[in-house]
Amino acid sequence: MIHPLDTVLSLVLLSVLFSFGSSRLPGLIKVLAFQGVVISVAPLFIGHDLSAGGVVLTLATLMIRGIIIPLCIYLAIKKVAIRREVEPIIGFHASVLAGLILIVAATFVSRKFNVPSVSGISGSTLILPTAITLLVGGMFLLMARRNAIAMVLGYIMMENGIYLVGTTFSVRAHHIVEFGILLDVLAGVMIMAVILQNIKKTFDDVDTARLRTLKE
Amino acid sequence: MVEIIFIAPFVTGAIAFFIPKEAGRPLLVLTGIAHLLLSLFLWIFQPEPLFPGYFAVTPEGLLSLIVISLLFFLISIYTTGYLDVADIRSENIFIGSMLLFLSTMTMVTLSDHIMVLWIAIEATTLASTPLIYTHRSQKSLEATWKYVLVCSVGIAMALLGSVLITLAMDVGNVDAPLSFSGLTGVAKDLDPVWLKAAFVFILVGYGTKMGLTPMHTWLPDAHSEAPSPASALLSGVLLNCAYLGIFKTHKVMYAAGLGDFSSTILMVFGLMSILAAATFILRQxxxxxxxxxxxIENMGIIAFGTGIGGLGVYGAILCLIHHSLIKSSLFLTSGNILLGYGSHLIEDTGSLIRRMPRTFVAFFGGFVGISGFPPFGIFLGEFFIITAAFRAGHYVWAGIFILTLCVVFAGFANHAMRISFGGAGETAQMEEKPAMFWPQYALLLTSLLLCFWIPDSLYQMIFNAVSAVGGGF
Structure with a gap:
């Protein structure tokens, strides 16, 4: 029997593949927004006892990860660089193939880890592979795209992976602390969006190849 | 009521964004004074925090806090003079960010909860970003972009490491508060595999912020493009805050009996940083x-000393304190040089001794101190680290360490002589106002004083901090 959480997480894995294959920025942002929504509702499928605080936090996460952060980046590029290519260093077909290999490797590696037996996720086999895929996939976007916006999206994907590990395996952190982390991530992305606008204004482009004057 | 010490600068920082220009500078200095007084109060009385699960007054935290306070007070005095001369368009944002930066760094020193520490360190990145972008040039934009992206991604690794600590607790069936002080007592029960993985991620994460090679790429850009008071804060205190995160995790590792594992990693990263810095210093x-x-070199020395253990940790803490004092004075002095010669390049400077005699005294004093000449504290710290390395039988490590220090010294001395005595440097001079050299003198004199006389309470504080990771005589 397939654990309901695994059904949800398979959507996340698909979104990683889509993000590797998308060539246009608006599409990439939409994929990341979808991923943010799915990641934030994932804890509801575990069956931890839901307190009122837990529901509020899930809603706040959904708002911030699924709506505010993607919207923030979308608005940042709307005025300046919409419908732009993501300027890949590694081509799209090669990227998707790399994504497939990554998922297989993550599944293989995660069997070797000794994960805590938290009630509610005992039947789920996809948590750790998905988390590893998100982390490494985010790294991949950071390195394989020259476009500054794609790099920010890679960072968000990494944060999604960490959030998945944090919320599914462990129920220790207090809500107030989780909320602090969320605010930090939000503020970070907003600052990045402001810098993106300035980069666009100053260099008339968001290609990071132009940011190469400072060396040694 | 420990928490007031970081809430107060947060409030004044928020106010500084909205008040007129003339009121900003007094507010900066006044907050500096108030912060210093509060830190001294904390140092003497060590009161209980209001939220004990999240914050705690620890020896290593107090050491960093008192350094932050003293540095910020002196830097704020320098800033009042600097803002008169330098061309900074958005002074409100600059002063407000300085205060918010102070608030977040203070929060780092008092954090005890593992996640709260992460939140505070990430907040330091966010608060300091506007400082680096102050000049609004293409280069500063590039430096800011690198700083935010590299540090955010790096610190995300530390968040993953912190989450892995909770996994180590779950697998080991440990039921304790998720705080450094709570974990130290039960560290032996934590799952060693997850704990090791957690340490590696936390070291990579906070190591990015601390400037350890190969994650240091943001550091030279940010430090060179930020205005000098901000560079002094970044180098003098921000790096210490990141070190504090690594030190606290190392403490848990040591208590868990995995001290050898974390020590070796610290030594490798430390030595790599010193080597990389040496190559770049030679042809800078x-x-x-x-x-x-x-x-970067000094952070490498500190990481190396912490890894060596024993006397080495004591040496590392000495280096940490003296590096903060001396390096922030040097960065302030570099602000004078930049204003005087109008160029970042070494070859455009020269004859500092004739052009700006008072700045020269601060610059040369700082150079002597930072390169580890005998009377200064860096020398003592390095000497302790080398002794500890020999005692522990790490002859090869110690050999490489000494050789690289010699290379760094040769490179640094070459450039310092060029700036002080060489070349013509016929460009216009800057008027040397008292506010722009006395803070540097004060920092250097404090460092000099601490070499000959360490107050008993300071000595006890260092000793308490290092004994938790097997340091001491």
Whole structure:
């Protein structure tokens, strides 16, 4: 029997593949927004006892990860660089193939880890592979795209992976602390969006190849 | 009521964004004074925090806090003079960000909860970003972009490491508060595999912020493009805050009986940083980048000393304190040089001794101190680290360490002599106002004083901090 959480997480894995294959920025942002929504509702499928605080936090996460952060980046590029290519260093077909290999490797590696037996996720086999895929996939976007916006999206994907590990395996952190982390991530992305606008204004482009004057 | 010490600068920082220009500078200095007084109060009375699960007054935290306070007070005095001369368009944002930066760094020193520490360190990144972008040039934009992206991604690794600590607790069936002080007592029960993985991720994460090679790439850019008071804060205190995160995790590792594992990693990263800094210092062309690479070198020394253990940890803490004092004075001085010569390049400077005699005294004093000449504290710290390395039988490590220090010294001395005595440097002079050299003198004199006389309470504090990771005589 397939654990309901695994059904949800398979959507996340698909979104990683889509993000590797998308060539246009608006599409990439939409994929990341979808991923943010799915990641934030994932804890509801575990069956931890839901307190009122837990529901509020899930809603706040959904708002911030699924709506505010993607919207923030979308608005940042709307005025300046919409419908732009993501300027890949590694081509799209090669990227998707790399994504497939990554998922297989993550599944293989995660069997070797000794994960805590938290009630509610005992039947789920996809948590750790998905988390590893998100982390490494985010790294991949950071390195394989020259476009500054794609790099920010890679960072968000990494944060999604960490959030998945944090919320599914462990129920220790207090809500107030989780909320602090969320605010930090939000503020970070907003600052990045402001810098993106300035980069666009100053260099008339968001290609990071132009940011190469400072060396040694 | 410990928490007031970081809430107060947060409030004044928020106010500074909205008040007129003339009121900003007094507010900066007044907050500096108030913060210093509060830190002294904390140092003497060590009161209980209001939220004990999240914050705690620890010896290593107090050490960092008192350094932050003293540095910020002196830097705020320098800033009042600097803002008169330098061309900074958005003074409100600059002063407000300085205060918010102070608030977040203070929060780092008092954090005890593992996640709260992460939140505070990430907040330091966010608060300091506007400082680096103050000049609004293409180069500063590039430096800011690198700083935010590299540090955010790096610190995300530390968040993953912190989450892995909770996994180590779950697998080991440990039921304790998720705080450093709570974990130290039960560290032996934590799952060793997850704990090791957690340490590696936390070291990579906070190591990015601390400037350890190969994650240091943001550091020279940010330090050279930020205005000098901000560079002094970044180098003097921000790097210490990141070190504090690594030190606290190392403490848990040591308590868990995995001290050898974390020590070896610290030594490898430390030595790599010193080696990388040495190669870049030798052929450096800009003096602010030179100072930045020297910071990387010193952070390497500190990580190496912490890894050696025993007397080495004591040496590392000495280096930490003296590096903060001396390096922030050097960065302030570099602000004078930049204003006087109008160029970042070493070859455009020269004859500092004739052009700006008072700045020269601060610069040369700082150079002597930072390169580890005998009377200064860096020398003592390095001497302790080398002794500890020999005692522990790490002859090869110690050999490489000494050789690299010699290379760094030769490179640094070459450039310092060029700036002080060489060349013509016929460009216009800057009027040397008291506010722009007395803070540097005060920092250097404090460092000199601490070499000959360490107050008993300070000595006890260092000793308490290092004994938790097997340090001491």
């Amino acid at each position: 062309t800009e003096y602010k980048r030179l100072l930045a690479y020297s910071s």
